[in-house]
Amino acid sequence: MKTKITLLIALAVTLVSTMLSGCGSNESGNSLNVKYLAFVPATKTVRAGTTITWTNNDQTAHQLMSKKLFKSKPLNPGQAYSFKFSKKGEHSYMCSIHPYMQAKIIVE
Ligand SMILES: [Cu+2]
Numbered sequence: 001m002k003t004k005i006t007l008l009i010a011l012a013v014t015l016v017s018t019m020l021s022g023c024g025s026n027e028s029g030n031s032l033n034v035k036y037l038a039f040v041p042a043t044k045t046v047r048a049g050t051t052i053t054w055t056n057n058d059q060t061a062h063q064l065m066s067k068k069l070f071k072s073k074p075l076n077p078g079q080a081y082s083f084k085f086s087k088k089g090e091h092s093y094m095c096s097i098h099p100y101m102q103a104k105i106i107v108e
Helices: 002-030
Strands: 031-035 038-040 043-046 050-056 064-066 080-085 089-095 102-107
Touching: 002 050, 038 102, 043 050
Parallel strands: 031 050, 043 102
Antiparallel strands: 031 038, 050 080, 064 089, 089 102
């Protein structure tokens, strides 16, 4: 009985640590903040094949739009949009609702 409990605890610890490490490796560098009518950071450099996720943490809706590459739906506060950048180069984008909100993703 005691060994069974020990085994269960070991299993649980392994599971939790696997989940935690899985989260940390992918999420950290590839998320962008949309707040105070700006994209933060305004310029971001990533490797080809990276998926960027923008989260609207503002009080108002925003709609992301690049010249050729992507266009999101209007994002209400709390909503997010993801796009995978496979094409190298500088990709400027803006908010179609607030055209003065401009930023770019540099793909290397
Ligand atoms: Cu906007």
